[in-house]
Amino acid sequence: MPLYHTEDQAMLADTVTGFIGEHGAIKPQLRSLRDAGDAAGYDPALWKQFAEMGLTGILVPEADGGLGLGHVEAGIVLREVGRNLTPSPFLSTAVIGASALVHGSDDIKGRYLPGILAGDTVLALALDEGAKHRPERIGLRAEKAGNGFRLTGVKSFVVHGPSADALIVAARTAGSDGDDDGITLFAVPRDAAGIGHNAVRLVDSAIASHVRFDGVEVDGGAVIGAIDGGRALLNALLAAGRVGAAAELTGVGSGAFAITTAYLKTRKQFGRLIGEFQGLQHRAAHLYSELEIADAAVIKAQQLLDGGSSQADVMVSVAKAKASRATNLAVREGVQMHGGVGMTDEYDIGLYMKRDRALAEFLGDASYHADRVATLSGY
Numbered sequence: 001m002p003l004y005h006t007e008d009q010a011m012l013a014d015t016v017t018g019f020i021g022e023h024g025a026i027k028p029q030l031r032s033l034r035d036a037g038d039a040a041g042y043d044p045a046l047w048k049q050f051a052e053m054g055l056t057g058i059l060v061p062e063a064d065g066g067l068g069l070g071h072v073e074a075g076i077v078l079r080e081v082g083r084n085l086t087p088s089p090f091l092s093t094a095v096i097g098a099s100a101l102v103h104g105s106d107d108i109k110g111r112y113l114p115g116i117l118a119g120d121t122v123l124a125l126a127l128d129e130g131a132k133h134r135p136e137r138i139g140l141r142a143e144k145a146g147n148g149f150r151l152t153g154v155k156s157f158v159v160h161g162p163s164a165d166a167l168i169v170a171a172r173t174a175g176s177d178g179d180d181d182g183i184t185l186f187a188v189p190r191d192a193a194g195i196g197h198n199a200v201r202l203v204d205s206a207i208a209s210h211v212r213f214d215g216v217e218v219d220g221g222a223v224i225g226a227i228d229g230g231r232a233l234l235n236a237l238l239a240a241g242r243v244g245a246a247a248e249l250t251g252v253g254s255g256a257f258a259i260t261t262a263y264l265k266t267r268k269q270f271g272r273l274i275g276e277f278q279g280l281q282h283r284a285a286h287l288y289s290e291l292e293i294a295d296a297a298v299i300k301a302q303q304l305l306d307g308g309s310s311q312a313d314v315m316v317s318v319a320k321a322k323a324s325r326a327t328n329l330a331v332r333e334g335v336q337m338h339g340g341v342g343m344t345d346e347y348d349i350g351l352y353m354k355r356d357r358a359l360a361e362f363l364g365d366a367s368y369h370a371d372r373v374a375t376l377s378g379y
Contacts, residue, residue, distance in 0.1 A: 001303050003296045005072070013076045016055070020077075023049060024086030026348055033087055034205040040163040041207035042087040044119075050090065051119025059098045059240070064109060065117050066098075070306035071240065075247035075298065082251025083258075085348075085355050087206065089122045089160050091244050097123030099240040100168050100185060103233050104224040108187055111221075112166060124164035125241065126155035126188075126211055127234075133364040135170070135238060137178050140213060142171035142186065148219040149173070151188065154212050159362070161209030162199040164190050168237070169213075174228050183231045185224040192216050204351075204358040235313075242363045243305055243316045246298045246323040249359050253291050253327035256352040260284070260334040280337060287333050294319075294326035314376045321369035324360045331356045 005013060023029075023046055033043065050056050058074045060066020067073075074095050081088050093116055101109055101116075115121025129139055140153030151171055158167065167188045175182030188195070194216040197209040225233040261284060264275030274280055301319035304312035331353040335342035342349050360366065 001307075003299050005076070005299075009072060009076060012073055013080075015053075016077050016080050019049075019053065020080040020084050020086055024081065024084045024088070026085050026351065030085045030087055030205065030351065039199075039207065041160065041201075041205065042089055042163075046086075047089060047122070048119035050088070050094075051117060055090070056094045056119055057098075057117045059095060059102070060113060060117065061102060064102065064113055066113075071243055071302040072299065072306060074240075074244060075302050078244050078247040079251035079254070082248035082253075082355070082359070083255040085204075085252070085255065085351055089124075089164075091241065091248060092125060092160050092164075093121070093123045095244040096125050096237050096241040097168060099237040100224050100233065101187075103236070104187075105221070107221045108224055112187065115165065121166075122160055122164045123187075124158050124160040124167050124190075125237075126158045126161065126167040126169045128156050129154055130156060133361070133368060135234065136180075138170050138172050138183055139177040140169070140171045142173045142184055144173075145217055148217060148222065149184075149186070151186070151194075151213040151216040151218065154210065156210050157200075157202075157208045158211050159202075159206060159208045161190070161211055162197050162207055166190060167211065168224070170230065170234055180231055182228050183234060184227050185230045185233055186218055186222045187224055188213075188216060188218055188222060192218065202358050204355040206358060238363060239305060239313060239316050242320045242369075243298065243301045245359055245362050246294075246301065246316075246319040249320075249323040249327045249356070250291065250294050250298055252352055252355050252359065253294065253323070253330035256327070256330040256334040256349060256356075257284075257287060257291060259348060259352075260330075260337050263338055274337075283333055283337070287330055290326040290329055294323045297322045314373055317364075317369035317372045317376070320364060321366045321373065324366040324369075327356050328360060328366075 054067055055077055057066030058069045062068035142149040142151050169186045169188050172182055173184040194214045196212040199209045202208055267274050297319040301315040304315050334349040338349050341347050
């Protein structure tokens with residue numbers, strides 16, 4: 001397939017660009033929420049507007065009230081979220097959460113999908129149990145208790161955890177920590193008895209939590225998918241989340257590049273615009289090329305995922321690794337080309353660097369995915 005948007009996707013991009021550029025811009029959203037010490041880390045009113053435009057239902061099938069679109073369309077939204085550094089639960093809820101729920105029972109769908117579509121519900125993924133992304137090892141235990149389960153263990157860096165209505169929890173119902181089988185996914189209310197949240201503010205001002213499950217009891221209806229057979233579903237929602245994070249990263253890189261090139265065209269040194277110096281032109285051209293390659297990798301991964309290709313998994317990791325490295329280059333070059341003022345809070349380029357650092361770690365950094373590509377390719 002060609003690595004560009006169809007006419008309908010281009011129309012969606014035009015609409016989303018205008019909407020998020022106006023309502024999700026840095027000053028009224030990120031800076032305002034950060035400076036106010038907002039405990040949620042996002043604006044519920046803006047989340048409601050996302051829903052009114054139908055954006056929260058992009059990955060929800062039409063039969064369940066959504067738009068029934070794909071990851072290319074979700075990526076269009078996420079790119080603009082990244083470009084504007086908009087604090088939003090779109091990735092955790094409308095992408096990761098929705099990707100999990102659509103495989104659940106009618107009961108679990110009925111509990112949460114209407115709220116997502118209305119912009120009233122936020123979900124968070126509770127997966128990792130240490131400082132780094134290691135989904136291969138899951139130690140949180142879910143033991144049978146009556147007609148449900150009792151969850152005991154910890155989860156780390158649960159983005160939007162303190163404000164989410166429910167957590168999508170990956171737990172072990174059989175086997176040992178490193179086993180591929182024996183995984184079950186649960187939708188657990190954030191305020192269920194026995195849950196403890198230690199809220200932390202991340203480098204990009206998003207709010208996450210370290211969550212302790214101390215004998216948390218849930219009924220059988222909280223199960224998403226098959227008991228003991230949740231690894232395939234977990235892999236599916238991880239693929240959705242990773243390609244979504246990659247799309248958001250390309251937006252962050254694009255935004256950083258845009259404000260950097262604008263600065264090169266206005267800042268004067270030695271009586272000349274600094275953008276006239278050939279050394280900076282070469283660096284800007286190299287950065288543009290790297291960002292274009294990252295964009296191509298991301299849209300290819302999205303297309304393969306939407307088409308159910310057997311090559312989608314490896315391409316998702318290619319996209320996450322490439323987007324992470326290209327965007328990291330964009331924010332580092334941006335700060336350098338701004339000079340000393342790039343280190344001050346007055347200029348937005350530092351905010352792009354912070355978002356890059358948080359997103360690069362989310363669901364696996366560049367090194368994790370480069371290794372994963374090698375492993376999936378037989379090396």
